[in-house]
Amino acid sequence: MSLSRLARSRLKLAALFAVFTLPMAMAWGMVEWRLGIPEGRTAHGTLHPEVPGLASWPLTGVAKDGADDWLLAFDCPQACPQAADRWWRLHRALGRDAHRVSRLRIGGRAPALPGEAVAAWTGAVPAWREPGALWILDPEGRAVLRYGAEVETAQVLEDLERLLRLNPEPPLARLHAE
Structure with a gap:
């Protein structure tokens, strides 16, 4: 049929x-x-909207490698070679995306590691400051995530890789840098 x-x-x-x-x-x-x-939730860090933009932080000499770089800013109230080394290794673990991230160490007396900028708090220390904390800041200087000193490096790496994947680099960004 x-x-x-x-x-x-x-x-x-x-x-x-x-x-x-x-x-x-x-x-x-x-x-x-x-x-x-x-x-x-998908991120391991916490979002703190009360943290002002990087331009408002009372710091001496803030520098990033590139204008479009994400920034890992970590607070070292004392000499902290372990924390600096930890974040340097995380930066290297990013592989081909490592050029999209800069590191800023706030405080500490140790010399700067390769690719690391060093700054110090000036005047009154802000109330939102937490010794040993790590902040991930977007290219415009806004704090995206904050981690306490006890966070596992693998969790920060996972979050940072996700941020970089969700915010791809412009196709011609490397040509403009050269």
Whole structure:
């Protein structure tokens, strides 16, 4: 038995209708019943909106390698060669994206490691400062994430790689730098 011409036309119309309505129905079901939507957060650090932009930080001589660089700023109230080495190793672990990140050590008496800028707090230390903390700042100088001194390096690396992946480098950025 073959389908009549009218039945085939109706079947095609129903299939076309299903192609456009099924995705909407599935999306509504996902939202309504929370199916396939992650419940937890994805970043290991914490967001602190009360932290002002880098330009407002009371620091001496803030420098980044490139204008479009992300910045790892970490606070060393004392000589802290372990923390400086830890963040230097994290920076190297970024591999081909390492050129997109600069490091800024605030305080400490040890000489700067390769690729690291050193600054010091001037005047009154801000209330939001936390000794041993690490901040990831975007290219415009806004604090994106903050980590306490006890954070695992692998967690920071995972978050930083995710930020760099979600914010790709402009295609001609390296040509402009040269």
